[in-house]
Amino acid sequence: MATLLHLKIRRELEEKIQRGDLPPGARLPTEAELQSQYGVSRATAQRALNELANAGLVVRRRRHGTFVADVRQQINLLNFAAPGAAEKGVPGRHQVVSQRIVRAGDAVVEIPGVDPDAAVVELVRVKLDLQERPRTLERHAILFSVAPNLLDEDLADFVSLRYFAAKKIPLGPLRVYLEPVVLGAREAELLESEAGVPAMQRRRETRTEDGTVIEAVVTVVRPGSAQFFVELPPPAL
Structure with a gap:
């Protein structure tokens, strides 16, 4: 309650x-x-x-x-990097851009260590804010062998970590990378921005207990829409 x-x-x-x-x-x-x-x-x-x-x-x-x-979203970098934040979600809705089953070598996101001919489920979404403006661009690539029925899910509300938990897939440590990138033409179009503009990108690799990467998710924040910060406790003097 x-x-x-x-x-x-x-x-x-x-x-x-x-x-x-x-x-x-x-x-x-x-x-x-x-x-x-x-x-x-x-x-x-x-x-x-x-x-x-x-x-x-x-x-x-x-x-x-x-x-x-x-107007600019305040993003705590520690929360942004924490995988658990994805499970809670943030206000706004997802707009599904595309979903398909493809060769790993043809997917929009590379899954490290996966055979290029392996089948993966590819999902591209745009997260909209409460004013229906693009907030982030999300690109998922998940091994088909661990999610063969994924395309039958409600992809607008899909949260991969929650999905893996429901399927009882034992996960190992997750790795998250934060890095600056430059928007390509398609990314800029989906984010209603301009190509060549710097943006913040988060890449998460989801592994099983034996270290096999089963998912890679890349999230790009729309340039100018967020201010990143880290909040620290007062210094001990």
């Missing part, structure tokens, strides 16, 4: 931000105010606000409150 309540609070606040009822800079209700309004615990209210902050929709300032973020 607590999980459902925190989602209810988060979604209602998202809708107010989307409609402009809460414009950039507007202050959101405090945890105490949300507790009183929804009849929830402080932990539930805190979780709703923290998830909005992790999604870049709001900024939380200690002892000052929670405020709607400016």
